[in-house]
Structures are given as structure tokens and as C-alpha cells.
Amino acid sequence: MNIFQPKTEADVAQVIRETNQGLSIFGGGTRGVCERGGNSLETTGLSGIIDYQPGALTMIAQAGTPLKEIVETLGQEGQQLPFEPMDSHAMLDLTGSATIGGAFAANISGPRRIQVGAARDFLLGVRFVDGSGNILKSGGSVMKNVTGYDLVKLLAGSHGTLGVIIQVAFKVLPVAETQSTLILEGLDDEAAIDALTTAMNSPFDVSGAAHAPSKNQTYLRLEGFNKSVLYRTEKLQAYLKKFGEAQVVNASQSESLWTKIRNVDIFADKDADIWRLSVKPTDAPKIVSAVGFKQHLYDWSGGLIWGTLPKGSNPRSALSEFGGHATRVRGQSGSIPKFQPQSPLVADLSEKIRNKFDPRGILNAGLMG
Amino acid sequence: MEMPAPNQNVLKRKPELVKRLLSVLPRDAVIDHEAETKAYECDALSAYRCPPIAAVLPRTTEETAAILKICNEMQVPVVPRGSGTSLSGGALPTADSVILGVARMNAVLEINYPDRYIKVQSGRTNLSVTGAVEADGFFYAPDPSSQLACAIAGNIAMNSGGAHCLKYGVTSNNLLGVKFVTMQGDIIEIGGPHLDAEGLDLLGLICGSEGQLGIVTEATLRILPKPEGARPVLIGFDNNETAGACVADIVKAGILPVAIEFMDSPCIKATEAFAGAGYPFCEALLIVEVEGSQAEIDEQLEKITAIARKHDPVELREAKDEDQATRIWLGRKSAFGAMGQLNDYMCLDGTIPVTQLPYVLRRMNELSEEFGLKVGNVFHAGDGNLHPLILYDANKPGDLETCEAFGAEILKLCVEVGGCLTGEHGVGIEKRDLMPVQFQPEDLEAQMQIKDVFDPQWLLNPAKVFPLDSSAERRNASRSLS
Numbered sequence A: 001m002n003i004f005q006p007k008t009e010a011d012v013a014q015v016i017r018e019t020n021q022g023l024s025i026f027g028g029g030t031r032g033v034c035e036r037g038g039n040s041l042e043t044t045g046l047s048g049i050i051d052y053q054p055g056a057l058t059m060i061a062q063a064g065t066p067l068k069e070i071v072e073t074l075g076q077e078g079q080q081l082p083f084e085p086m087d088s089h090a091m092l093d094l095t096g097s098a099t100i101g102g103a104f105a106a107n108i109s110g111p112r113r114i115q116v117g118a119a120r121d122f123l124l125g126v127r128f129v130d131g132s133g134n135i136l137k138s139g140g141s142v143m144k145n146v147t148g149y150d151l152v153k154l155l156a157g158s159h160g161t162l163g164v165i166i167q168v169a170f171k172v173l174p175v176a177e178t179q180s181t182l183i184l185e186g187l188d189d190e191a192a193i194d195a196l197t198t199a200m201n202s203p204f205d206v207s208g209a210a211h212a213p214s215k216n217q218t219y220l221r222l223e224g225f226n227k228s229v230l231y232r233t234e235k236l237q238a239y240l241k242k243f244g245e246a247q248v249v250n251a252s253q254s255e256s257l258w259t260k261i262r263n264v265d266i267f268a269d270k271d272a273d274i275w276r277l278s279v280k281p282t283d284a285p286k287i288v289s290a291v292g293f294k295q296h297l298y299d300w301s302g303g304l305i306w307g308t309l310p311k312g313s314n315p316r317s318a319l320s321e322f323g324g325h326a327t328r329v330r331g332q333s334g335s336i337p338k339f340q341p342q343s344p345l346v347a348d349l350s351e352k353i354r355n356k357f358d359p360r361g362i363l364n365a366g367l368m369g
Numbered sequence B: 001m002e003m004p005a006p007n008q009n010v011l012k013r014k015p016e017l018v019k020r021l022l023s024v025l026p027r028d029a030v031i032d033h034e035a036e037t038k039a040y041e042c043d044a045l046s047a048y049r050c051p052p053i054a055a056v057l058p059r060t061t062e063e064t065a066a067i068l069k070i071c072n073e074m075q076v077p078v079v080p081r082g083s084g085t086s087l088s089g090g091a092l093p094t095a096d097s098v099i100l101g102v103a104r105m106n107a108v109l110e111i112n113y114p115d116r117y118i119k120v121q122s123g124r125t126n127l128s129v130t131g132a133v134e135a136d137g138f139f140y141a142p143d144p145s146s147q148l149a150c151a152i153a154g155n156i157a158m159n160s161g162g163a164h165c166l167k168y169g170v171t172s173n174n175l176l177g178v179k180f181v182t183m184q185g186d187i188i189e190i191g192g193p194h195l196d197a198e199g200l201d202l203l204g205l206i207c208g209s210e211g212q213l214g215i216v217t218e219a220t221l222r223i224l225p226k227p228e229g230a231r232p233v234l235i236g237f238d239n240n241e242t243a244g245a246c247v248a249d250i251v252k253a254g255i256l257p258v259a260i261e262f263m264d265s266p267c268i269k270a271t272e273a274f275a276g277a278g279y280p281f282c283e284a285l286l287i288v289e290v291e292g293s294q295a296e297i298d299e300q301l302e303k304i305t306a307i308a309r310k311h312d313p314v315e316l317r318e319a320k321d322e323d324q325a326t327r328i329w330l331g332r333k334s335a336f337g338a339m340g341q342l343n344d345y346m347c348l349d350g351t352i353p354v355t356q357l358p359y360v361l362r363r364m365n366e367l368s369e370e371f372g373l374k375v376g377n378v379f380h381a382g383d384g385n386l387h388p389l390i391l392y393d394a395n396k397p398g399d400l401e402t403c404e405a406f407g408a409e410i411l412k413l414c415v416e417v418g419g420c421l422t423g424e425h426g427v428g429i430e431k432r433d434l435m436p437v438q439f440q441p442e443d444l445e446a447q448m449q450i451k452d453v454f455d456p457q458w459l460l461n462p463a464k465v466f467p468l469d470s471s472a473e474r475r476n477a478s479r480s481l482s
Helices: A009-018 A067-076 A100-105 A151-155 A189-200 A226-239 A251-263 A281-291 A316-320 A344-357 B008-012 B014-024 B034-040 B061-074 B126-136 B152-158 B202-206 B240-252 B265-275 B294-310 B322-333 B335-342 B354-371 B399-416 B432-438 B441-454 B468-477
Strands: A024-026 A040-042 A049-053 A058-062 A123-130 A135-139 A163-171 A178-185 A206-212 A217-224 A247-249 A273-278 A295-299 A304-309 A325-330 B054-056 B078-081 B098-101 B108-112 B117-121 B175-181 B187-191 B215-222 B230-237 B259-264 B284-291 B315-318 B344-347 B375-380 B388-392
Touching: A009 A040, A009 A123, A009 A135, A009 A163, A049 A067, A058 A067, A067 A100, A100 A163, A123 A151, A135 A151, A135 A163, A135 B441, A151 B202, A151 B441, A178 A226, A178 A251, A189 A206, A189 A217, A189 A226, A189 A281, A189 A295, A206 A251, A217 A226, A217 A251, A226 B294, A247 A251, A281 A304, A281 A316, A316 A325, A344 B187, A344 B202, A344 B441, B008 B014, B014 B054, B014 B061, B034 B054, B034 B098, B061 B078, B061 B098, B061 B175, B061 B187, B061 B215, B078 B152, B108 B126, B117 B126, B126 B152, B152 B215, B175 B202, B187 B202, B230 B240, B230 B294, B230 B322, B240 B259, B240 B284, B240 B294, B240 B354, B259 B265, B259 B322, B265 B322, B265 B335, B265 B375, B284 B294, B284 B322, B294 B315, B322 B335, B335 B344, B335 B375, B335 B388, B344 B399, B354 B375, B354 B399, B388 B399, B399 B432, B432 B441, B432 B468, B441 B468
Parallel strands: A024 A040, B054 B098, B078 B098
Antiparallel strands: A049 A058, A058 A163, A123 A135, A123 A163, A178 A217, A178 A247, A206 A217, A206 A295, A273 A304, A273 A325, A295 A304, B108 B117, B117 B215, B175 B187, B175 B215, B230 B284, B230 B315, B259 B284, B259 B375, B344 B388, B375 B388
8 A cells, every 4th residue: 555645746747657556536635535545645745825816816726735724825815715615524524634626626615606606616727647647737827718628627526537636726705894694493494495595586695595404494694895784684684574584693603604504514423424415406305305314404595405314325316306416425335336427428428538637547546437 | 820621522522411411401401502601601700711511500409419410420520600709710610611500599498596597599699598587687697798699509619708707707607507419419418407517527628618529509507686786987097007906906805896897098099089988088997897786886886986096096987877887888888899990900818817917018018019000908807808909901911910910929928927818709710829828738638638539530610729730630530531
């Protein structure tokens, strides 16, 4: 068993060129993507912010830079990663320090995804080493760029199967001056999703829409300048009157509330498998009852379902009549793939793309199909 | 711009090709008479023209698949066409190619407000997507200047942006799913009403692939509730540097305007002469638009004008009502027309880091002196997407070539300061041969490998995006030429 911790991109290329065995690719190893114990390549040695332009809302960093360092540096300028990547330590019971490269490689997006977009939407450029040891780049460090194919999007969410990301350029946004959260009590799943999608249809720019059945609470977040948040809070309360009187919590309560939702820390049952389903929001309650989760949580106005199931269960056949996809985030099962299997034609295209970028099949082989 | 010589073998087999196309399409869907194919000889990059061997106008995904299958078997290049508004030659045919136009596929297939999406056939125009939902208070965000005419298919092919993408993102940020036909005639569905399609992000890859990977026939698009209102402010400065610094300060202050547009003095002068919008004669002019309720707009504009005042503007004009707002936008919206009154022009599309704005504008003016051609600038300053308009005389021998050489220098300058060749118009043929300025040969190779996967014979829009010499081997490899 070899663990490679290269410190430069040339070293990454050399490790890949010289290996003749499969490699598991790790950032901080906090996402539960790969199992420890085999030959692995870790990017944590490639660390550091290379360039930060607060006036242009862009940052360039080495892939192994800790997310914590990125978030702190942005915070000093009143800016943030708009896609709110979750901290999955507690949920997955893993140690390690999450990296910026890992967040993009796994396309980790939190509650604000429904308002501003996913991690992949903020990734402007990548440098990566493909499975043959070539150092390649795509995109750049500017916000609008349609020069050539968008390999940036292809690499985002590729979970290390096309190449090892060594550097990322991304767009950031200012932290809002304040935020507030409206909480509706006692809605069943159907009514809660109705309330959330209704709010998303309002012009009040909702930046978070979740429902926690275990707490019987439905949450809607508003962010922006003080006067604006005050105004929209009142408007949204009135707009949602038919769902009950929404209680409003202040900025600091709101902040800690959404940290909990983002990190999905309600699943205490460490024995269960955790699944993450991306679905059409209004289908969500029907999918939940068809799958029969032990515990569940809705985010993205219902478009994201987090749920626990007994070990070795598979929610996909129940999901298939609705559409959408399911990923197992915690738990192992030899026969049930982690990622949703694709239709034959799409699987074939994906397989051919992987073969081009990694002809020897050494990078996280078999992980995505 | 050079285009590859037509494959004589394809030209010789035109009767057979037409016969086979007619076996899968009604007569009115196949255009093969020379007088009629001329209608498809160019797009909005009209300096380059070449009629195709034929044009086909399918009405369904299945017809599209049948056409592609035939062309794949006969090794006939296919050039996809939305509405033909590409500024980079994305829909320019070669003499041996079939134009596949999606214009007849323009239906709305599904509207779903609770889940905030619309599903349309890809020939539908950008503006009519919004048109289908606006009575119910919704809109489709990407708004390229050609939105009245341009098709969603072309928007997806070029990953189009627009003035409002500072807040709402470009096409790829608003595209949820596609039905897509490969060159082999396979029909594939990717994504849908749910977010983040599973597996590798093929949706992200297809968006912006300039019609080289397949033909999108249906699209699921994000629709958004309309904001309560919007209002612009106009700010004039006596130099570009200050205007650039003001843009950076607005962005840094945490205000996210929906648009920050920039015009330089040549453009302001031309626009005033043309449209008479009442713009001040100054060196640089910003139009900043914000959205929300009246109170929210007031709050944001108050912050913006406070920032602007620190930069000592020569003019600061807040729209007080709808009429004033229209007048502020009037000049910006007629800028291209105004420049066109002065002379022929070529519109470029590089992007730069916002912080490099003053340097790039200064250098551009120096280049203008060197090449002896005038250049005006009107662009999306918030995201650094420049649109230099170079004026030239199409009737003057050598002027187009000088203009192209000048344009190439400007785009090289964009790359040099950390930007890129094209922000929203696409590479097409226009920037094809400049790609090595931005990419190493191995980077281009990685992109071309993607095309190998989707279109092994390189028949879909083949002579675009990649420098001709770098793609020559692939384009000619499996082609029977006699």
C-alpha cells in the first residue's frame, strides 16, 4: 500500500505516470468518496491561495488548500463561497480537513444552491493531471468564458475519475449584510413542500428553503441589506399566510440554523446508510413515502432529500417512476453502486470519455460506472 | 478566415443525398435548389458566406435523428443552425455541408411553476420563452442582445450570456436538461427538472460545445419569478481608470446589480448622434441597474451613488420614473446600430479581469492608432466581458484584413492580462485560429478527444473552434474523398 502526498504539480504528474496500479484520489478525505486502505494520492500537499482579487470576486488556489483557510481569507474581505459547501465530518464520522479541490471535484453545494447555483457554477478554471500524467488546463479566472469546450464543468463532480485537480479558479460573492429565517410549524410533508415551492415562486429572493419533519419545522431564509431583509421578511410572512403564522428568527439564530441544515446533523443513527436524492421538488413527498426512509430532511425546496435507510437498502427502484437520482453518501454495499447508474447510451458516452482521460483506468476506477 | 476545401465526393453525390433525405422528410423540409440554399449562406458574421449543399428543417427529434443518421453514413458534414444570429460564424456552412435548422421545432412542451421550469423545443426564440411565462410573473434570465431572434438551440450551443448575467448567470447556469441527438442518430436525454444531472456533467459539456457534439432538440430551462421592479442609474467619468475603479468598488461593497454596462467616449459620441438619449459627453459612462421593491431599489441606489461620488463623477443621473429609465437604456441598446451608422464594424468579445479594465482600454487605444482604425467600447463591465467594436470599410481593399489583425491583437491582449478570447459569442471560425494563444497543444488535444467520443468522423460543424491545422488529421481521417 502506497500513500503519495505530492507537493508540486510536477510530482503529481510523475506519480501518475510511474504508477502501474490503481490510485484512490483524496483531497481531505472528508466526503466519503473513496475508502482508505489502498494505494492513494492525496492533494493536501498542494496547498495555498495563489491569487485573490476581492474587486473582481475571484480567487485562485491550489487544490489541497483547506476549505477553512479559503473561507477565513474570504471572510476578512466580507466575501464567501456562495454555494455553501457542507462540512460532512460529523455526518460521515470522518476526520481530516476538507479541501477546496475536493469540494469542486465532488460538486458539494449547500442550501443556497437553489438561489445562486451549484459549486460547478462557480468554478471558472481548473488545472488537472489526467490519467496519463499530462498537466492540462481548461477555463480561466474570468467570470464569462466560452473559449473551447467547458471541461471545467466536466471536471467538477467527476470525483477524481478524469484527472487529479491541482488548481482551481473560482468566483466568490459578498456575504450579505444580514439574514433572517421564517419558521413555519406543524406542516406535514406535502404542505411543507407546497409552502417552500410557493415561497420560491415569490419575488422575495429566498436563499434557503428546507423542511425538517423530525422537528415539524419548515424554514425559509432571506439575505441582503438590512432594510431589504426586513421588508421581504414581512412580505413573505404575508405571502405564506395560508400555511400559518411564520415565526421569525434573528440573524445569528438564522446563521446557526442553516449551518445545521447544511451539515445534515440530524441523523444520529450511525448504523444506517445515508442517501442523497436530487428530485423534482413537488415529487419529493411522494418519493419519500415510496422509499420509506427511517429519517429524512428536505432542502432545495424539496429538490434535495437526505434520508437514512437500513444498511444495504436501495431506494432507486422506488425513485425510478418519478425521475431524479440517488447517491449513497454513507455506507457500503458491494452490489449497490454509490452513484446512480445511467441510461445505456449516456453510460457509454461517459465510459468513452473516461477512457480518453484515463486510458489505463487508474484514477478512482469503477467509482462512477 | 480559411475554410477547408469541399469534399468533391459529397458534391458529386448530391442527388443521392437529397433522395435519401426526402425518404425521411416531407418535401417542404428539404431545401436543395441553389437559389434557396443561398438563404443559409451566412450567419451574423456576414463577411463570410458559402451556400450549403442543402438545408433541412426537421419538425421532430425523430426526423433530426433520421437526418443525422443519413449524413453520418454518407460522411456529409452537418452544420447546425438555430436562428443564424451567431457573431462568430458558428452557423457558417461549407459547400459540402447540410445545414440542419431547428427553427420549425419551436413549441412549448411543458410549463411548471411550482418546480420553476419550462420545457421547450430548441428552435424557440429566447424572448418567446419568457413570453410564454411572463403573464404569470416569470422570466427566463439569459438575455443575449439578439434575444428577439436567437434560438435556445443556439444559446445552448454558444452558452450565451447577456446584460443581466452578472446576477443570473449564463445559459449553462440556467439549463436543467436536454434531449440531444448524436451524429449517429441516437436520442439521449440528460438531466431534467431535478438539479445536477447524475454522473459526469455531460450537460455542462454539451452547453457551449458550438454544435460539435450533437443537436439539442428539447431543453428544460430554469424560470424565475420576476422581481418587483428595476431601475438604472447613469454615472459619467472623465477617465476610464476612475470608471473601472468605481465598478470594482460597487462589486466589493456587496451590492449585486443585475447589470453594470460601460461605454467609452467614441461609443458615447456615436450613440448620441444616432439616438439622442441625452448622454453627457464624457470619457466613460456606466449604467448600473438594480432590482427589487421600490424601497430596496432606493437602498441599493443610495449605496451606489455614495460610492460613485467618492470617485468624483462628472454626471450622476438616477432614473426617477419609467420614462427616464428607458432613456438611460436607449443609448446603450442602440449602441451597435449607432456604430453601424458610422461604418462597417466587427464586434469582438474578449473577457478580462475587471481589475485590468483601465490598462486594457488604454492599450486598445494605442493599438487603434497603430492600425489606423477606430474602436469603440460598449460592454458588460461587471463581469469584464468586453465588446470592442472596430470600425472598417468593407469596400476598401485590405480594410477587413487590417480589422481582423487589429481584432486579433486585442484578443491576445485579453489573454495576456489573464482573460480569454470569448466571453459569450463563441469561437466559431472567428477566433478558431487564435486558440493556441490561450491553450497549449495538449489542452486543445484534450478538448478534441471529447469530440472524438461524440462524433468520431468529425462531421458535426467540423471546421470550427479548433485551429484548422490541429484538427486536419481528424477531419480527413475517415473521409472518403473521391
